[in-house]
Amino acid sequence: MLDGMTTTASTGPGSAPVPSPAISEAPTTDNxxxxxxxxxxxxxxxxxxxxxxxxxxxxxxxxxxxxxxxxxxxxxxxxxxxxxxxxxxxxxxxxxxxxxxxxxxxxxxxxxxxxxxxxxxxxxxxxxxxxxxxxxxxxxxxxxxxxxxxxxxxxxxxxxxxxxxxxxxxxxxxxxxxxxxxxxxxxxxxxxxxxxxxxxxxxxxxxxxxxxxxxxDPTPGRRQRRGLDLPGLVLLGAAVSLFTVPLVLGQEQDWPLWSWLSLTASAVVFALFCGYESRLARRGGTPLIAPRVLRHPGMGLAVLRILAVMAVNGGFLFALTLHVQGGLGFSALRAGLTFAPTAVVFGLVGLTWRRWPASWQRVLAPAGFWLSALSVAGVGLVLDGGGDGGVLVYVAYAGVGAGLALGFSPTLTGALATVRPEDAADASGLLATVTQLGQLTGVAVFGTLFLNRVESLGAFEAYTSAEALLACMFALAGTAAAAAVSGLVLRRR
Known part of the structure; x- marks a missing residue:
């Protein structure tokens, strides 16, 4: 399939890919x-x-x-x-x-x-x-x-x-x-x-x-031989390192000065990376990420939505784990089982959304963000006061899973539906990196919010932990809502 893959076209992240007759090959089968x-x-x-x-x-x-x-x-x-x-x-x-x-x-x-x-x-x-x-x-x-x-x-x-x-x-x-x-x-x-x-x-x-x-793998003669763009690799690696290291270590060390300097430096180095890549492309070189991948229809919106989904997912899992284990005193096993409804529903929706009515497809992603916003806020409200939430909390957990799946699955499918075979590596690396950075950002930002709120309230107890969780869930809900609105604005543009 490396040289004869059928290209596809799509009318949006929620639409079904339409095979192009430009390149033909026998259709693949699931079996x-x-x-x-x-x-x-x-x-x-x-x-x-x-x-x-x-x-x-x-x-x-x-x-x-x-x-x-x-x-x-x-x-x-x-x-x-x-x-x-x-x-x-x-x-x-x-x-x-x-x-x-x-x-x-x-x-x-x-x-x-x-x-x-x-x-x-x-x-x-x-x-x-x-x-x-x-x-x-x-x-x-x-x-x-x-x-x-x-x-x-x-x-x-x-x-x-x-x-x-x-x-x-x-x-x-x-x-x-x-x-x-x-x-x-x-x-x-x-x-x-x-x-x-x-x-x-x-x-x-x-x-x-x-x-x-x-x-x-194809023979060396047929394999793509673009250069590795070592300067680009060094710049991007430095930018990501400067961004991720303070995110994962900053909270533990109470956000020292070096962590903020590192985050600032990451933005500077990333700007240098973008400038270098643009100049390299204009000179006819082989940049680390092909500019046409970044200009691909829907790719910018996909990056935004995937960042938002993974940030909400990471922050939700981290803050809720801290609450149920630290505040409610759940065992490690019970705490892990707490997330089962979210994961199961996410998986079911991710596997079945394409079978839903065609008229729904275009609005699935923004609807998913709104559902995520309502559900994470619902988790905070149901657990407020230090209780275990009863049956209602499992309904909210399931809503989080469904909302995140609808925000993620149609977005990823739409972004990759028309990527050319020769750009698959660039698109895969870009979206995989965005997924990981979104997760790390969510843990760092919303984890810090939760822990700082607990600290300001005094002892780590069920009531204070629940109050901190409520503030964190509202912040997560705001993030999901902002992603839904931003996505609609970008689509109109």
């Missing part, structure tokens, strides 16, 4: 490519799982390895830092060396690093191996969207992207649930180690199956 989809989505699920599974194991890791708060923050955040910084690089390496080859190499690195994490004898080792895990994810995850883009067409591609979005949601919640189960079980007295070791057999199976079902 033929289900093993491939299972392998790449299995890798995606495993990488997402690892973002969240360590959270509930952190207290046990701290006790057994005598780790400081800063050490634990690096254990949790180190993965996210290398993952987000290297995503664009991973996408371009897949384009140059072959998506199959780079995906499998990333899977090998991730699995080996997971084994090393599980066997680590000190916190320094664990931090280093977590950084390696993130690098492995950055190699394999950009290839997921690229392989879907280059293997599936038409309705098959839309269904594959629906499964992809469902995995994004279930991976987050499943990480918290599975982390709670494994730590509580304390298998063979291993404590926190199974949260890493569980990746080893899964990674080995995915590697064995992937070698058989992933499509072969």
């Amino acid at each position: 033929r490519h289900r093993p491939l989809l299972a392998v790449v989505l299995g890798a995606q699920f495993m990488a997402l799982l690892d973002v969240f599974i360590v959270n509930v194991a952190a207290p046990t890791i701290g006790t057994e390895l005598h780790a400081s708060g800063a050490d634990l923050q690096l254990v949790i955040a180190g993965y996210a830092i290398t993952y987000s910084v290297l995503l664009i690089t991973g996408a371009r390496l897949g384009e140059r060396l072959g998506h199959r080859r780079v995906h499998l190499a990333g899977l090998v690195l991730f699995t080996a690093a997971s084994l090393a994490c599980g066997l680590a004898q000190g916190v320094t080792e664990l931090i280093v191996f977590r950084l390696a895990q993130g690098a492995g994810s950055a190699l394999m995850i950009p290839q997921v969207l690229s392989l879907i883009q280059r293997t599936f067409t038409g309705e098959s591609r839309a269904r594959a992207l629906g499964a992809y979005t469902a995995v994004l949601a279930t991976g987050a919640a499943a990480g918290q649930v599975l982390g709670g189960v494994l730590v509580s079980a304390d298998l063979f007295g291993t404590g926190w180690r199974p949260v890493f070791l569980v990746n080893v057999p899964v990674g080995a199976v995915l590697l064995a199956v992937g070698r058989r079902v992933l499509p072969p």
